[in-house]
Amino acid sequence: MRKMLSTGVCTSTIQLPGKVAVVTGANTGIGKETAKELAQRGARVYLACRDVQKGELVAREIQTVTGNQQVLVRKLDLADTKSIRAFAKDFLAEEKHLHILVNNAGVMMCPYSKTADGFEMHMGVNHLGHFLLTHLLIEKLKESAPSRVVNVSSLAHHLGRIHFHNLQGEKFYSAGLAYCHSKLANILFTRELARRLKGSGVTTYSVHPGTVDSELVRHSSVMRWIWWLFSFFIKTPQQGAQTSLYCALTEGLEILSGNHFSECNVAWVSAKARNETIARRLWDVSCDLLGITRD
Numbered sequence: 095m096r097k098m099l100s101t102g103v104c105t106s107t108i109q110l111p112g113k114v115a116v117v118t119g120a121n122t123g124i125g126k127e128t129a130k131e132l133a134q135r136g137a138r139v140y141l142a143c144r145d146v147q148k149g150e151l152v153a154r155e156i157q158t159v160t161g162n163q164q165v166l167v168r169k170l171d172l173a174d175t176k177s178i179r180a181f182a183k184d185f186l187a188e189e190k191h192l193h194i195l196v197n198n199a200g201v202m203m204c205p206y207s208k209t210a211d212g213f214e215m216h217m218g219v220n221h222l223g224h225f226l227l228t229h230l231l232i233e234k235l236k237e238s239a240p241s242r243v244v245n246v247s248s249l250a251h252h253l254g255r256i257h258f259h260n261l262q263g264e265k266f267y268s269a270g271l272a273y274c275h276s277k278l279a280n281i282l283f284t285r286e287l288a289r290r291l292k293g294s295g296v297t298t299y300s301v302h303p304g305t306v307d308s309e310l311v312r313h314s315s316v317m318r319w320i321w322w323l324f325s326f327f328i329k330t331p332q333q334g335a336q337t338s339l340y341c342a343l344t345e346g347l348e349i350l351s352g353n354h355f356s357e358c359n360v361a362w363v364s365a366k367a368r369n370e371t372i373a374r375r376l377w378d379v380s381c382d383l384l385g386i387t388r389d
């Protein structure tokens with residue numbers, strides 16, 4: 095049943111010796127499987143995790159399964175810009191190249207809470223954290239071109255809106271919608287980033303991985319129940335990683351930079367996600383919130 099519903103498979107046979115990849119939230123779920131496959135193909139893979147102990151266990155597992163010892167764990171808490179800046183500083187000092195950045199980590203439906211910098215948790219981790227991380231690594235990606243940035247979004251973006259007057263959820267808040275808003279932000283970021291990176295050799299894609307059995311539902315008993323009820327239909331994390339891998343690896347995908355993918359195919363996004371004015375404004379607001387100079 096799972097196989098029938100999970101149609102997208104990354105069929106690229108490309109190998110990655112000498113290539114460097116960073117996967118955020120790589121200690122579990124879709125991120126772990128994405129990192130494993132990149133390691134299997136010979137890349138040096140950085141598992142960027144908020145819990146280094148969990149990351150180390152997974153790194154050992156990936157090293158054993160793939161035989162690739164170049165699987166490294168680094169601390170990255172996307173809910174704290176200090177941690178993001180420290181991760182990027184150390185990475186830039188350590189590595190000459192970065193060919194693949196997979197912005198995969200995410201939280202869903204957490205009770206109202208704020209990041210260390212006062213951002214609403216979904217917007218802070220899922221969008222602003224990855225926005226800052228990408229900004230800090232972009233020169234390295236350009237120097238390493240051809241290189242790619244994959245942003246893991248969701249079909250849930252269809253319910254998302256960017257409420258510029260309530261970006262931190264202080265006026266009204268719904269845990270479910272906050273997730274959708276942040277996933278819409280992922281797509282708007284991808285499209286604007288692609289526009290700005292034209293001609294640089296760095297390309298970017300957003301992804302819906304499908305409905306995947308992972309720890310994402312940890313904050314919602316209703317979602318855990320739905321996941322349990324439909325467990326036969328839900329993808330394994332390995333199946334859920336296919337579209338991220340497709341966007342990271344498939345040769346000739348460069349002309350589709352900025353597009354959204356599902357089941358290893360271009361997918362439609364909502365009208366809001368296609369709105370260039372919103373994308374540009376979100377970019378500027380994100381820069382202001384993060385103390386990045388607008389350009």
Ligand SMILES: NC(=O)C1=CN([C@@H]2O[C@H](COP(=O)(O)OP(=O)(O)OC[C@H]3O[C@@H](n4cnc5c(N)ncnc54)[C@H](OP(=O)(O)O)[C@@H]3O)[C@@H](O)[C@H]2O)C=CC1
Pocket residue numbers: 118119120121122123124125142143144145148170171172173174198199200201202219246247248249302303304305306307308309310311
């Ligand atoms: N599962 C699904 O059905 C769907 C998933 N997605 C998206 O796929 C992506 C991966 O999710 P999935 O594998 O399902 O979920 P999981 O909950 O299994 O994995 C999420 C990962 O993100 C990490 N993470 C959470 N908060 C932070 C933080 N502050 N700093 C650094 N890392 C953090 C988690 O770390 P830790 O283990 O320490 O908490 C974990 O490694 C997400 O972006 C999600 O929105 C999209 C559509 C559907």
Ligand SMILES: CC1=C(/C=C/C(C)=C/C=C/C(C)=C/C=O)C(C)(C)CCC1
Pocket residue numbers: 247248249250304305320324327328
């Ligand atoms: C009703 C229903 C389903 C539920 C889907 C849901 C609830 C998807 C939620 C997706 C989310 C939260 C994505 C995260 O980004 C299944 C399992 C497909 C099986 C067929 C019927």
